[in-house]
């Protein structure tokens with residue numbers, strides 16, 4: 001059984017209003033042993049009225065998390081993480097944001113790609129679906145080359161959530177020439193990827209990434225994988241974890257990882 005949710009958001013993220021306690025209590029109800037909070041930090045998020053909206057307020061965050069760890073001691077292991085948006089033009093600022101801080105876990109994600117976030121309306125106005133997917137997938141190799149301060153790369157094919165036909169016509173092997181350089185860099189650098197179950201929760205047939213991409217990662221020698229729901233509310237904590245376990249076994253994984261002090265610990269599937 002997967003007993004750790006390594007990707008969740010709270011009111012410390014602009015797109016969630018969940019309290020820390022409601023997420024911790026939901027994790028206990030789901031029978032989880034470990035919960036890693038990974039609120040957002042996106043430096044220089046474009047075209048929003050409040051430029052600080054997606055910045056993490058670190059002192060308040062660490063204080064709240066450390067208090068929570070004390071309150072849940074013996075009931076739930078609480079780990080402190082961040083999901084930081086990667087972008088080569090801010091490589092230094094991103095690295096400085098994370099370096100020397102007491103994060104247990106750093107997810108690096110492609111959100112804003114050369115000023116465009118597929119989550120925002122209009123992304124597909126200038127692209128066909130295939131072009132829009134390729135534009136996003138390209139950012140993975142670019143970011144992985146430029147930035148090394150992350151532990152796992154988040155939701156590799158997240159753009160598929162927002163495509164006009166979502167995952168209907170999406171086949172990762174159509175984009176393998178784009179995915180492979182990124183996966184190879186991630187693996188060579190000793191970094192991992194995550195299985196993010198939010199795709200299922202949003203009505204897709206796939207989690208992120210797609211099974212074929214999980215298999216490709218294994219084929220290229222990738223072993224490190226964490227599991228996260230990407231929950232923004234308590235109902236989604238631990239979402240689809242039984243299915244996630246089966247998927248990982250199907251893809252050839254024997255262990256999943258949980259990062260503590262940014263070191264992976266391995267648990268059998």
Ligand SMILES: [Zn+2]
Nearest residue numbers: 083109154155
């Ligand atoms: Zn994300």
Ligand SMILES: [Zn+2]
Nearest residue numbers: 007009083230
């Ligand atoms: Zn997230």
